[in-house]
Amino acid sequence: MDKPIPFNDIISGGMGSLPGEDLAGFEYSYLAEITNIYPLTNTDKLYQVQLCDPELRRSFSFKPGQFVMLELPGIGEAPFSISSSPIRHGDIELCIRAIGNLTKFLDRVKRGTQVGISGPFGTSFPVEIMEGSDIFLLAGGLGIVPLRAPLFNILESRSRYGHVDLIYGANTPEKLLFTYQYDAWRKFDIDLQITVDEPDEDWEGHVGLITGILEKKLAGRKSLAHNAYAIVCGPPVMFKFVCNILTEAGLPMQRMFVSLERRMHCGRGKCCRCNIGSTYICLKGPVFDYWSVMNLKEAI
Amino acid sequence: MIFKVLPKNGLEALFDVLSNNRIIGPVEKARGKNGKILYGFDRICRFENLRLDYTTTTHSPKKFFLPYKEVLSTFILSGRTWQKSVDYNAHQPHVFFGMHACDINALNKLDKVMIESVYPNPYYAAKRRNTFIVGIDCTPQPQCFCRSMNADTVLHGFDMFLTDIGEDYFVEIQTAVAYEILKSVITKEPSAHDHALFMKTVDAKKEKYSCQVDTTDLTKILDMEFQAEVWRDWGNKCLSCGTCANVCPTCYCFGVQESVDLDLQGAVKKMHLYSCNLFDFAEVAGGHNFRPKSHTRLKYRFYHKHRGFVEAFEEPLCVGCGRCGAACLADITVPEVIASVRKEAQGNG
Secondary structure (H helix, E strand, O other): OOOOOOOOOOOOOOOOOOOOOOHHHOOOOEEEEEEEEEEOOOOEEEEEEEEOOHHHHHHOOOOOOOEEEEEEOOOEEEEEEOOOOOOOOOOEEEEEEOOOHHHHHHOOOOOOOEEEEEEEEOOOOOOOOOOOOEEEEEEEHHHHHHHHHHHHHHHHOHHHOOOEEEEEEEOOHHHOOOHHHHHHHHHOOEEEEEEEOOOOOOOOOEEOOHHHHHHHHHOOOOOOOOOEEEEEEOOHHHHHHHHHHHHHOOOOHHHEEEEOOOOOOOOOOOOOOOOEOOEOHHHHOOEEEHHHHHOOOOOO | OEEEEEEHHHHHHHHHHHOOOEEEEEEEEEEOOOOOEEEEEEEOOOHHHOOOOOOOEOOOHHHHOOOOEEEEEEEEEEOOEEEEEEOOOOOOOEEEEEEOHHHHHHHHHHHHHHOOOOOOOHHHHHHHHOEEEEEEOOOOOOOOOOOOOOOOOOOOOOOEEEEEOOOEEEEEEOOHHHHHHHOOOOOEOOOHHHHHHHHHHHHHHHHOOOOOOOOOOHHHHHHHOOOOHHHHHHHHHOOOOOHHHHHOOOOOOEEEEEEEOOOOOEEEEEEEEOOOOOOOOOEOOOOOEOOOOHHHHHHHHHHHHHHHHHHHHOOOOOOOOOHHHHHOOOOOOHHHHHHHHHHHHOOOO
């Protein structure tokens, strides 16, 4: 025996690869171009991103609540919720706050910059099963970003849903996102309520937490045990308070959906950075029903 | 499974046949403070350097499959656009000569996450698939609790496994490649006597374990005792240094970093193994840290290995090799931590 052990060429899918296994699906990114940048607040911008390959652009689809990994070579890669309509095949919209290395760099780039996009990854809000029911959309701060995708779903087929409440709270009026769309949403019969924690002189709307508005809404209302769903997005501390109010109003835990945020380094269920227990937020989430979250230690 | 018997004086011949490839095996690395030999896996060119009688290695063979640092991709930058190229960094097959059952079991566990999952990791798969493993039986050391973790024997994930039965090695043959290779050395068919010798060795090994962990209902106990004070005690001892993850054969957490070349013409994306005990492991952009306290991180490590992974794969992410306890600067060992949590649950905390 003078021959070395044969080299299994896994790249060409030769010896030993499992059926249906896609090894090329791990480290890739689609070349994409930033087509538009809209400043929304001092720190947040809405980036419209278009995949460069027309074929990919046509086939790329996602579900509300899913995220993509955005990569800038040499700077970094991070997960971002897709904030645009899952139905209309336009540019992907990502609302990004300049807060870390990559996002502060993104804050300075111009239209036409090429980035890498991989995904979509993760679970989604099951908007189909919510049809025919009343919907509570509850967002705090940046939570409006992932929540905007299922909102688009609802707007596109508004008649299929019952009463739709959208309660959105931010720290200050300047931090409110997508202010230019509020009238349009209201026109589609979305019961939109906005609140801030710290008002400025010009603020005439609600002041306080979204839980206050939610409690008022639910007061005197029939139990939510049937015919209602809720989507809750916001900082971890918000989930507990909001979901407790909804639970008391009779809404079953498996009809409340939340989107969790964690640091991710791969987005593909390998790096463990987003793990809670052994649950990968990137694979089993980011969208969970509240029952699943209750069973994850330290999730919220 | 097919079995053969390899006379001990035929071992060098087997080594020679395999040495057409790069052989990795246990070698003497250094002497510890107490004069104990420290072993490690390294490239071996000469048969004399192979130490099949090694107790355990300080580091696991993990580094050959999940290098501590690895380039994931490189970029050529030009103006506003760029090109990405990916290399899985597996340039030749590796032959592991003398891997213990626990370490092979560890690879089998890593396979579940790295290969048999939604997005298989090609960097790991490329190296794992291009590996030939000769397993070797071992003598349980004081820190070994592999038997409690069901990792004292190994059923698959190797090519051949040698068990010392006195004058000969009893060889389990797992793959066709191994069978072909054994054709070029002198072996014989095992007799009833050889079977008996093999069983005697197996039984004798069972008696040698001095360390064990009771894992009965451990997942439930860990959930019940999530808020237990005992975690804080361990957290106060823990230095959050990540040494346990470094030596662990099954820890695979990593981080990814990108950097631009000095000439601005290119960029590189690298992964480096990480540890959930390090302070910033669960920190998110904006500075919020989901596990800011030492004990929350230590607890998470145990929850991942002994609860979460069990829930997902019906086995713990631990092979009981005891390397973490041996390497821990604060003398925290897995059997002690688990026993203390069990005690807490029993009301004797």
